[in-house]
Amino acid sequence: MQRKAINIFKNLDYISILLYLALVFMGWLNIYAAVYNDEYNSIIDISQKYGKQLMWIFITFGFIAAILLIDSKVYSLGSYFIYGLMMLVLVSVLFLGKEVNGARSWFQLGFIKFQPAEFAKFATCLAMAKFMSRFNFKMMTFKNLILLGIICFTPAALIILQNDTGSALVYTSFVLVFYRQGLPGIILGLMFIAVAIFILTLITSSLITLSIILLGGVLGYYIVNKNKKECFFSIIFISIIFSLTKLCFYLFDIDKSDYKILLYSALFFLPFALIYSFKKRIKYALISIVIISGAIGFNSSVHYIFENVLEKHQSQRIKIMLGIESDPYGKGYNVNQSKIAIGSGGLTGKGFLKGTQTKYDFVPEQSTDFIFCTIGEEWGFGGSFVVISIFLTLILRLIFLAERQRSRFSRIYGYGVASIFIFHLAINIGMTIGLAPVIGIPLPFFSYGGSSLLSFSILLFIFIKLDSNRLELFG
């Protein structure tokens, strides 16, 4: 027994643990700063917040010790069980949970409140890793994609039902894991193109975006096939159809926007292009035309999605993020105030506990979703740089650790952990500086709240435990 325990501590990755401890410590200092008040008579309220967080840190350390002591086989063998259990908890919170701000996502046990959605992350990560580490697993089979989809979308759907769309979006980050395990790179590329089209359509117009899609298609064709004449001809072809249609519509007094006319012209052109490229046996003809058609279709439905599929407050947040709509005292209040707080920090910051923007009433939810404001204001760009660097180092370290695993289960799980961290880092900090819509997800180890601290720590330390046993072969 004695020997084994020593072995456990010997094989732990102390770099990750040190980075983790640094983040937790800085996180706690920041919560202290965010709620600190040098004015009189406010000890009671405040001591509750940073005191509570300290208590949660100790509870978390207890859990970490337990995780490290449990035999690591448990995580692999019990992954489906843990996952099933967490899904049950997610379902039951829908019926038995406590409603806070219109979201029914909390459980109240005595004086402790906790949010099951947070804990669903590591459970889903375990189940996904277990599934993908099956012997002879192939990413790109229909059955596997469906089952994988079910594993990841079940928690997301349940969390959306709790009215907490932000937390559900975390699962999209697993696409990085899938990519590492063999998802074709083109899908990642297509996702990127879809996001680009979405944003471009909103900030410019459907017409400009469509023109860019068509020119992009021609440019892509040129890069692959190096045929100037054909590219030139395509552009002329579409332009002529466009002009003719516009002329006809003008003569017959049909009122259609330029966008519609260009859309018709493009749709008219595509079949010709398809036939031509088949005859000439041009490389990647079908797939390119399918992608271009898809892009055109997506472009035409962006406004519909934006107005009818997204909820009003969601589309508004996106508008504010893209700067289409500015409402510094209404819906855009949080972001505007948080930018002011961060911006006022300057290069070196105002100093610990010296922040004024986060001290007063300006940034709402400053100890939870907008905790980064306190870092930005009190520690300036220097502090922001340090915090982000530590996060990046930790995430890259996790990838390094994942790659040295012999067990596929451990490697996939490690990638899952890294994906969740990078997603939270990017979106949380992104929303405080206007780079991402405000979807209300916490910054790991910094945001106030026991559920989030504990769940991120569990997520991380299961991997550190798995890593410490990497030399033992199993699973």
Place this chain on the structure above:
Amino acid sequence: MKQFEQRKFTIGILIILVGILLLSRLFYIQVIEDKYKVSAENNSQRIITNYPARGLIYDRNGKLLVSNQATYDLMVIPRRVKNIDIKDFCKILDIDTLTFNKKLKKCKRYSQYRPSIFMPQINYETYAILQEKMHKFQGFFVQTRTLRKYQYNSAAHVLGYIAEVNNREIKKNSYYTMGDYIGKSGVEYTYEKYLRGVKGRTINLVDVHNRIKGKYKNGAYDIHPVIGSNIKLTIDIDLQMYAEKLMQNKRGSVVAIEPSTGEILAKVSAPSYDPNLFVGNLRNKYYRIYRKDKNKPLFDRAMMATYPPGSIFKLPQALIALEEGVINENTEFPCHGGYQVGNFRLKCHVHSSPLDLKHSIQQSCNAYYCYTFRRILEQEKYKRPREAYKVWRQYIKSFGFDSKLGVDIPYERSGFIPNVKYWDKKYRTQRWKALNIISLSIGQGDILITPLQMANMGASIANRGYYKTPHIVKEISNNTIDSSYVNLHKVNISKEYFKPVIEGMEMAVNKPKGTGRLAYTKDIDICGKTGTVQNPHGADHSVFLAFAPKDNPKIALIIYVENGVWGSRYAAPIAGLLIEKYLKGNISKSKKGLEKRMVEADLITEKE
């Protein structure tokens, strides 16, 4: 899986790119751009919401019913409370230090940095003293609000009340924010959009001492408030109050309509409540008390209670029979204490026999309508009673029954006239007989009608064949009322058939043996019909439908007095008094005794 190992570099680069993106944006905001530093300096802004005065409400004669009164809420932002002289502060507010600490603690628990109400509705004198010394009490400020003031303790159900918005309302309409007031019932609810106006916003810059230094960006982000529109109701407040007085200590309702326009002259649901008790923070307390009251004062009986119509239903029955041609005004039927077929017997009171149509209305004979209803349902041309019933139901629906009329007061009920499927299910056959549903002939059985719908039928009869949708708002300043209130709704009965029916109603009030004699009023030609609603839970309800004068009617009304036993006992005299009050302005001497009896009648405590 070795084939994909190289992808770790792509992923690593992606992660580093995300980091670079965040850091470069941060570098831009924190180091390069100066805008945010300047912003932070004058970020000491205080947003003040300017609530516009809510529209006033008048009665049809221009008497002011609802106005506004200013109140002052003492607000606090706990974080900003700094070095104040607590003793002095407490002295002004007339509280002790302990209370002060308790209140402040409560506000802190709500929020450190958002304003919360430290003390609601302080009086004007306190406000004036505080305002002078406000610079000494950092963190505190006074928010002026207007609350409703009701000039008469009357018409509570019509006017409704306003209260703070709840989360559901905020979610539904982005105009509202926490702490705003919104109309919750009555006219305040229906015409909220007009009454509220548009709230404004001022953004002030304040210095470290919380003194206002001017407007943020010269008021570029300010919004000017727009005052709410005034509203003129169709209610006659004198009639309304008189009706409430007559209905005191009784359960029931009164609805009076001007037939030619559909304007509601009075709408009473008794017992009611005092609207002034539903103002500001009194409301919570009284709402709870009233909600527990077993007489349900919050329940608007005039529109939400549904009863079987009782004998008053004989009026549309007679009209439909005439229109269908199964009787004419001279048709006579015998009645010897009731209607009897085989084992079936429906009782009637003692009167001479046979009776013709007018006398059947005057004396409210049950047998007459059993014969009539059977004739309607058993016509050859419809083959089966089921088919005839469908036709009959269309006639009934044209009076506005079985659907909401569309009155501009919320929570109207539609009542219920069964369709043939209902009877098919009840009798488990499509071949049910007229006798199965014979109790409908006299308005008993499975039909439900609201007092408002009954009053509307009264208006339709008074108009000899049409009605306009009853409504409560006459004018909205700078706006027009909904055009649907001007439209004419035809009842499917020809004008000529109303004559004998109305004459029967006239005889009921004005001729000996009439069931509505107690409504008789000298010099006014009142037409009326009594009704008794069977009540399985206690004494029957007394009902009376009337309109006057017979030619060119000015008012049609329905009276329900729960547990009033017979239509003639309470409902008829109250109807007579109300008509006299409305048409003449006061009550003649000869009727003072009757008036006193009605006012003093107590049907609520008597029972207990």
